[in-house]
Amino acid sequence: MARQTQDHEIVTDSATAAAPRESRAWLWSPGLGVVVLAVIGLVPLTGDQSALSLWTFIVMYCVLAQGWNLIGGFAGRAAFGNVAFFGIGAYTVALLLERNQSYWLGLVLAPVIAGLFAFLLGLPVLRLRGHYFGIATLGVAEALGQVVQSKNVGAPSGEISLTPPSLNFQVSNALFFYGFLALSLVTLLGTTWLTRSRFGYALVAIRENEQAAEALGIATYWYKVGAFVLSALPTAVAGGLFAYWQLSFDPVGEGGAFDVTISVAMILMTVLGGAGTILGPILGAIIIEYLDQYTSTAFTTIHGPLLGALIVLVTIFLPQGLVRLVQELMRAPVGVKQSYPMRVRQGVQRVTRFLASNGI
Amino acid sequence: MSHASSHPTASSAQGQALGQAQPPLLELEHVTKRFGGLPAVEDLSFSVRQGEVLGMIGPNGAGKSTAISLIGGALAPTAGTVRFQGRDITGLAPHRRAQLGIARTFQITQPFAQLDIRENVIVGALFAGHERSRAAAAQRADAVLERVGLARKARLKGEELTVADRKRLEMARALAIHPQLLLLDEVMAGLTLREVGEAVELIREINQSGVTVLVVEHVMRAITGVSDRILVLHHGRKIAEDAPDVVLSDPRVIEAYLGERYARQRAAEQARGARESERGTPELPTPVDTWKEGQA
Numbered sequence: 001m002a003r004q005t006q007d008h009e010i011v012t013d014s015a016t017a018a019a020p021r022e023s024r025a026w027l028w029s030p031g032l033g034v035v036v037l038a039v040i041g042l043v044p045l046t047g048d049q050s051a052l053s054l055w056t057f058i059v060m061y062c063v064l065a066q067g068w069n070l071i072g073g074f075a076g077r078a079a080f081g082n083v084a085f086f087g088i089g090a091y092t093v094a095l096l097l098e099r100n101q102s103y104w105l106g107l108v109l110a111p112v113i114a115g116l117f118a119f120l121l122g123l124p125v126l127r128l129r130g131h132y133f134g135i136a137t138l139g140v141a142e143a144l145g146q147v148v149q150s151k152n153v154g155a156p157s158g159e160i161s162l163t164p165p166s167l168n169f170q171v172s173n174a175l176f177f178y179g180f181l182a183l184s185l186v187t188l189l190g191t192t193w194l195t196r197s198r199f200g201y202a203l204v205a206i207r208e209n210e211q212a213a214e215a216l217g218i219a220t221y222w223y224k225v226g227a228f229v230l231s232a233l234p235t236a237v238a239g240g241l242f243a244y245w246q247l248s249f250d251p252v253g254e255g256g257a258f259d260v261t262i263s264v265a266m267i268l269m270t271v272l273g274g275a276g277t278i279l280g281p282i283l284g285a286i287i288i289e290y291l292d293q294y295t296s297t298a299f300t301t302i303h304g305p306l307l308g309a310l311i312v313l314v315t316i317f318l319p320q321g322l323v324r325l326v327q328e329l330m331r332a333p334v335g336v337k338q339s340y341p342m343r344v345r346q347g348v349q350r351v352t353r354f355l356a357s358n359g360i
Numbered sequence: 361m362s363h364a365s366s367h368p369t370a371s372s373a374q375g376q377a378l379g380q381a382q383p384p385l386l387e388l389e390h391v392t393k394r395f396g397g398l399p400a401v402e403d404l405s406f407s408v409r410q411g412e413v414l415g416m417i418g419p420n421g422a423g424k425s426t427a428i429s430l431i432g433g434a435l436a437p438t439a440g441t442v443r444f445q446g447r448d449i450t451g452l453a454p455h456r457r458a459q460l461g462i463a464r465t466f467q468i469t470q471p472f473a474q475l476d477i478r479e480n481v482i483v484g485a486l487f488a489g490h491e492r493s494r495a496a497a498a499q500r501a502d503a504v505l506e507r508v509g510l511a512r513k514a515r516l517k518g519e520e521l522t523v524a525d526r527k528r529l530e531m532a533r534a535l536a537i538h539p540q541l542l543l544l545d546e547v548m549a550g551l552t553l554r555e556v557g558e559a560v561e562l563i564r565e566i567n568q569s570g571v572t573v574l575v576v577e578h579v580m581r582a583i584t585g586v587s588d589r590i591l592v593l594h595h596g597r598k599i600a601e602d603a604p605d606v607v608l609s610d611p612r613v614i615e616a617y618l619g620e621r622y623a624r625q626r627a628a629e630q631a632r633g634a635r636e637s638e639r640g641t642p643e644l645p646t647p648v649d650t651w652k653e654g655q656a
Contacts, residue, residue: 197494198486198487198494201479201483201486201487201494202483202487204474205472205475205483208471208472209470209471209473211434211466211470212466212470212472212533213472213483214434214453214454214455215432215454215455215458215463215464215470216455216458216484216488216533216537217458217459217484217487217489218487219455
């Protein structure tokens, strides 16, 4: 303020002329995400069917976590019922296949129906504050599964069993893998584009401070509804792929299309990797799903407690996620020239502070 | 788009002269706000003229922040009408009012904690500021940050700022809107004497660039120098509205701030002529300020 002069217009003009060029540093996160997905794309070449199954699940969870990331990570609203969209997608496809309709029609209708559902659900529940929103979404997802089961949707007790596609088993598995991979790539690119747009700024502002966001001209309610709908779309398509890939599944219980643990997994993966980052959900999906499968075979009896301990450790030490840790390391003042060792030293200091503030 | 920026640089005196010909920029008519029957603001009517700086003061709990929220739209009045540029905005959501050009700061600062300072300001430019592209918004943000003296801290996070810088950030975000009307809710509370001086200077500059300002303060000294008129709230009611020197010698105002006994004492002192008015010189605290600081 001390530098203010009467003709501050001139000062500001020169300031904008001298402003640093837009940093491209943000590209590392989506860029690395694309690289990781590309490497995962090589898995079918190994011909190992059990590895293919594991990595298909991982890529599916990349989609689900990235979808949750929109409402949970960017808009900061703890949705606990996103599995509802997954289930709606799965049952849309299953019901159409049972009626000998085209699979592609199902894949198109699944996100439409789930998006509409998210819109109608979002209108009331996004008026709720804090935990109440989480509880409401959890309840609705659970209720949907129960309704499908008790109303015998698609089959007695909703227990779907579909005729396999007329394809070689291995070929079809590889195709589903690449289907999920393409979907996760589209979701990643779409999310990246969104976060650089006004829409993304609105969501982050809402997450950080809804009152201030509203005072700066953001129609917070409608942006939240929009984020909820967008998070439903890829989730529903993934559900549709899941249905025809798995062929038989239940509405509720373990492995069910409305299984609450799928919602929990989406959240855990995104938070571990870094909620509100592009790379975070992918990293989280790989780590958690891989550990889950590994511990369930290697430590069958204590598989559950091991994962539980992981959740506890993540919430204590890394509530902001892995990617945020790296971002904190790289954050440096713009326009200030620093030697490399100095930048590293300051980065390490910031990370130490960052970890300390998380309760260590 | 940037309608506010094209404003001619009008001094506040010119603004006032215009204000008498034009309808007021902001008008409150018999506005009442009760919280569960408890009145926070009672039958409040006043107007802010185009181009002026209107100061609003009052003791703790007088209803100042409530009044700001009623104008900004965060609260809806129990009764009464709020008009902006002659238009009834009583039922309008806060984001719509911001888009119309009403910017506000928060007494308890509300930064976007995980965003850096520059991005905090970009949000303002991008939405209520009507910038379509991120690049244009960033440019405006850089200009605003330079203006409030935060340019060198642009990459710090909202949560890493000192009290004074948090207040500056509140101002910067509001300015990025290019507002018609700027509502400042205690932007000087908790600042050092030197920082208060800087803030006053900034408010004066903002006003001279054509922005009408309603500045709410607890610290009287800060506000008297910069305000064209001062309005005093007490228990949610308006007890005075006039030029600063008139308001400050109003016995009802002194009583509201310092209690009845002091008001009597002071009247007696003045009658004896034993006391010179210190109020004109900002370096020396007035009794009002001394008392306030003792309370804080």
